[in-house]
Amino acid sequence: MSERLTILLTHQAEPLVEAMVAWWQRHVPGPDILVAYGGDRERFESLNVPNRVFVDDSRLRTRDHQRERQSFGGVFMAMNEWLRDRPAYRLILLSEFDCLPMCHDLFGRLEARLATEEADVLGCRLERVDGTNHPHFLYHSSAPDFASFIDRISIRRDRSVVLAMLGCVSFWNREAFTAVADAQESSPLYLEIALPTLAHHLGFRVRGLTDQDRWVQPTGDLALQLDEVRAAGAWMAHPVKGFWEKQAQRAPAG
Amino acid sequence: MKKILLALLKAATVVFGARVIDQRTGKPVGKALFIPWRGKLRIIGLEDKRVIASFESQQRLTYWNQALTFSTHPEPDFPHERKANDPPDASG
Numbered sequence: 001m002s003e004r005l006t007i008l009l010t011h012q013a014e015p016l017v018e019a020m021v022a023w024w025q026r027h028v029p030g031p032d033i034l035v036a037y038g039g040d041r042e043r044f045e046s047l048n049v050p051n052r053v054f055v056d057d058s059r060l061r062t063r064d065h066q067r068e069r070q071s072f073g074g075v076f077m078a079m080n081e082w083l084r085d086r087p088a089y090r091l092i093l094l095s096e097f098d099c100l101p102m103c104h105d106l107f108g109r110l111e112a113r114l115a116t117e118e119a120d121v122l123g124c125r126l127e128r129v130d131g132t133n134h135p136h137f138l139y140h141s142s143a144p145d146f147a148s149f150i151d152r153i154s155i156r157r158d159r160s161v162v163l164a165m166l167g168c169v170s171f172w173n174r175e176a177f178t179a180v181a182d183a184q185e186s187s188p189l190y191l192e193i194a195l196p197t198l199a200h201h202l203g204f205r206v207r208g209l210t211d212q213d214r215w216v217q218p219t220g221d222l223a224l225q226l227d228e229v230r231a232a233g234a235w236m237a238h239p240v241k242g243f244w245e246k247q248a249q250r251a252p253a254g
Numbered sequence: 255m256k257k258i259l260l261a262l263l264k265a266a267t268v269v270f271g272a273r274v275i276d277q278r279t280g281k282p283v284g285k286a287l288f289i290p291w292r293g294k295l296r297i298i299g300l301e302d303k304r305v306i307a308s309f310e311s312q313q314r315l316t317y318w319n320q321a322l323t324f325s326t327h328p329e330p331d332f333p334h335e336r337k338a339n340d341p342p343d344a345s346g
Contacts, residue, residue, distance in 0.1 A: 118334065119334075120334060120336075126329075126330055127304055127327070127329075127330065128304075128327035128328075128329075128330045129304055129327075130327075131306045131327075132304040132305055132306050132326075132327065133297070133300060133303075133304065133305055133307075134304050135301070155335065155336070156332075156335060161332070163330055175336075196330075200330075200332060202336070203334065203335040203336030204334060204336060205332060205333060205334040206330060206332070207330070207331070208329060208330065210329065
């Protein structure tokens with residue numbers, strides 16, 4: 001068993017998920033791959049991949065993600081349950097299906113950066129947002145239970161700090177991942193606030209992959225620019241739309 | 255209708271917006287329209303910028319006007335505190 005685990009979060013149809021896993025195995029060799037499936041239960045049951053977990057959480061299946069405060073709480077809880085019997089995993093890459101690796105040694109690069117930064121969590125577009133005009137912060141600060149929730153879980157002296165980062169890709173050491181998974185159970189937070197803020201207040205060091213921010217974007221589609229993005233030095237690209245559909249057409253799974 | 259209004263406001267921000275300077279770094283943040291509305295100041299044009307509004311301190315005591323300024327947080331760079339300061343329920 002590897003020490004390295006890549007968790008791929010998806011809700012797509014079976015052939016696309018199977019194509020995605022096969023592609024990751026071929027292009028980013030080394031880490032084990034676990035599919036966290038947020039789609040239909042029936043589709044999940046017929047998935048033909050080595051490792052899979054069904055995420056049964058209504059807060060993952062939101063329509064207006066920001067206003068409904070979409071959560072990865074169910075994802076982290078399901079992963080934590082799966083990890084419980086697998087103590088060997090030390091490092092975890094969590095990636096949404098539309099975030100595409102741009103290099104074969106993505107995991108090694110992230111691992112080296114984690115060590116260089118002496119960090120526990122790495123994320124893209126990480127920023128401190130408390131006291132600012134950040135819309136997600138302002139939306140959360142209107143909720144009566146927001147400050148009290150932070151206050152309850154925090155081991156930091158300054159409980160006012162609120163961080164935000166994109167949820168599409170993040171890199172974790174096992175301890176931080178597990179602790180955040182436990183804290184997420186009662187979290188009323190939107191995932192882009194929850195992941196870095198919980199990790200920070202639980203005492204972990206969260207650092208931004210600032211040199212990668214330009215290629216990991218909240219919206220848009222980088223599908224037509226992948227060669228340029230790769231040549232420019234990207235480790236990963238987000239969002240990339242329609243990629244797994246093309247892969248599934250080229251090489252049907254199985 | 256709302257989309258048209260928003261597009262017009264954004265265009266107006268580009269033309270008539272005031273330059274906002276980050277007081278921490280001295281760098282320009284962007285352009286914004288400041289619109290008084292029902293006892294509040296609405297700010298349009300900084301949706302992708304994270305700024306903190308605060309009144310500027312005064313080196314010379316002045317009663318008749320105060321300056322509202324904008325600054326940003328530095329990049330998050332907080333130390334790992336877990337080992338030194340674990341919560342009581344996780345230490346035993």
